[in-house]
Amino acid sequence: MRADAKVEGPRQSMSWLHTWASLILGWLLYAIFLTGTLSFFQNEITIWMKPELHQSVPPTSQIQQTQIALNYLQTHHASAGSWNIQLPNSRQNTTSLNIRKIGEDPRARRGGERITIDSATGQVLETRETRGGSFLYRFHFELYGLPRIWARWLVGIATLLMMVAIVSGIITHKKIFKDFFTFRSGKGQRSWLDAHNATAVFALPFHIMITFSGLLLLLFTLMPWGVNQIYDNRSQFLQEQRNAMLQENSTSTEQMRPERQSGEQKRQDRGEGRRQKTESKPAVLTDLSPILTEVQTQWKNNPIASINIVAPNTDQAKIEIRALHAASVAHRNIYDTVEYDGVTGQNLTAENPQIRNPSIPNGIYNVVTVLHEARGVDLALRWLLFLSGILGTMMVATGLILWCVKRAPQQQKQGYKSFGYRVVEVTNIAAIIGLPIACAAYFYANRFIPTDIEMRLNWEIRTFFSIWLMTFFYAMIRSHRQAWLELLMVASIAFVLLPIVNFMTGGQALWNSILHGQWMIASFDLAMWILAALFASAFYKVKKHQGLPVKKGKLPKTTPQENES
DSSP: OOTTOOOOOHHHHHHHHHHHHHHHTHHHHHHHHHHHHHHTTHHHHHHHTOGGGTTOOOOSOHHHHHHHHHHHHHHHOTTOSEEEEEOOBTTBOSEEEEEEOTTSOTTOSSOSEEEEEOTTTOOBOOOOOOOTHHHHHHHHHHOSSSOHHHHHHHHHHHHHHHHHHHHHHHHHOTTHHHHHTOOOTTOTHHHHHHHHHHHHHHTHHHHHHHHHHHHHHTHHHHOOHHHHHHSSSHHHHHHHHHHHHHHHHTHHHHHHSSSOOOHHHHHHHHHHHHHHHHHOOBOOOOOSHHHHHHHHHHHTTSOEEEEEEESTTBTTOEEEEEEEEESOSSOTTOEEEEEEETTTOOBOSOSSOOOOOOOHHHHHHHHHHHHHHTTTOOHHHHHHHHHHHHHHHHHHHHHHHHHHHHHHHHHHHHTSOOHHHHHHHHHHHHHHTHHHHHHHHHHHHHHHSOTTSTTHHHHHHHHHHHHHHHHHHHHHHSOHHHHHHHHHHHHHHHHHHHHHHHHHTTSOOHHHHHHTTOHHHHHHHHHHHHHHHHHHHHHHHHHHOOOOOOOOSOOOOOOHHHHHO
C-alpha cells in the first residue's frame, strides 16, 4: 500500500454504500413507495373506480341505515341462516350485506352471498369488474406477473437496501439536520441535495418505521427457518396464523359472556346450535333501534361497523354488534363487541369485560404493522401517513435525480453521455414520471373499457403496464430535457381531466360529492387536481432551467468498458 494513499474514513465508506444501495433497486423502491402511499386510500380508489356506487348517499343516522338494510333482508332473505350488515362509514358510502344459508358458519371468513345496496334506498347496486385500489396495494409488495414468493423476496431485498440507505445516509450527512432548514433554489446539485435532505429528515421517523415494519411483515418470507422447524409447510403456518387472529378477535366476545367454556364444550355447543337451528321455531325479530341507541351511548366516538344476526326470525336469534375501531393500536385484532338476544333484546354480555393484553414483542409487532397498513386508524392519522409517504416517494425520486445531476459535469466535460449514465437517465424518467402516468392510464381505462368485456379487470391492468412501458421507450428516443418536459405535460393534462371524466362517465360530480359529504369520492378528485398542479409546477421549473451545454467535437477513442464507467 502506498504511503501517500488516502485512507477512506467511515463517512466516505458510508457515502459509497448509501449511493449504490439506493441506486441498485432505487427504481423499484420508488414504485413500492408510490403504490404503497396510494394504498393508504385503497378503499377510496376502489369506490371511485366503481361509479355505480357514487349515487348512494347514506342517512346520517346509523339506526336508519340499519333499518333500510333490514327491510331489504326481510323482503328478500327472510329465511336465511344469518345476515351480516356492514354499515357505511367515512370510507364507505354503501351498505354491504352477506347472506348465509342455514347450516353455514356465520363467522367464517369466506362464503355467503355478498350484496351491495344503496344506503338510502335499499336498491341493489351492480358494479363493473375491477381490481380497484387493491391492484395498487398488491403491486406494492407482490409486484405483478411474478411468482408470489419471488416477488416478495425481491421486495424484501429492496426494503433491506432501503434500511441500509437510511442508516448510511444518516451517518454520511453530518449536517443533515442543519441542512434541513436550508434550501438553495436554482443551485443545481446543491438544490437537489437540499431537497433530498429535507424530504428525508422531515419524515425520518416515518421512513424508519415504514421500512422496519415492511421487513417485519416479510419476516417469515425472508427468514422462514423457524417456521419450517415447527410446521410441515408454510400454508399450515398461515392457516394457524389466521385461526389465531380469528380467536383473538373473538376473545372480547367470549370474555363478555357470563360463563367461560372449554374449547371442547364450545364445539359441542356449536354443533348443538346447528341442530337447534333445524328445530327452531319462527319468532319476531326484536326492534334493533333501542339496542343500537344503547350501544352508541356506550361506545361514544367509536361507530358501529357491522351487525351480525344469526338465525333471524327464529327463537334462536342472536345479534352481535361490532365497533369500527380496534380497542387500541396494540390490540389490532380486538374490537369492542356486544351480543343481544334476537327475540327479547336482552343484553347477553358482561358489564366489565377483561381484554387480554398482548405480550411486549407482539404489541410492538401490532403497533408497527398497523401503522404500516393504516388498518383501522382514524382519518387524521391516515392523512399523516399518506403525506409522509409522499415525502418518502419524493426522497427516493430526488436521490435518483441527484445521482445524474452529480455526474452531469463529468459527462459534459467528456463531450458525450456514457451508456451507463444514459440508462440511468432514461430509467429515471420512466420510473419517476412514467409510473404516475401509468396510474392515470389505469384510472382512464376503468372508465373507457366497456363494462361487458370479458376479463375486464385484466385489460385495466394491461393498460397500466403498456403505458408505463411506452414511457420508457419514449424517454429512449427523445432527448433528456424534451422527454421530461413532454411527459410532465402529459401527466398534468391527464390528472387535471380525471375529475371531469369522472362525472362525464357516470360518477358523482365534485360539487355534488362535497355537497353530500361524500369525501371518499371528493378527496380523490381533489387529489388529482393537486397532482396536476405539482406536475405543472415541475414542468415550469424544468422549462426555465438551463442545463449544462454538451461539448461538440470529435469523440475520444474509448473502449466500451470506459464508456460505461
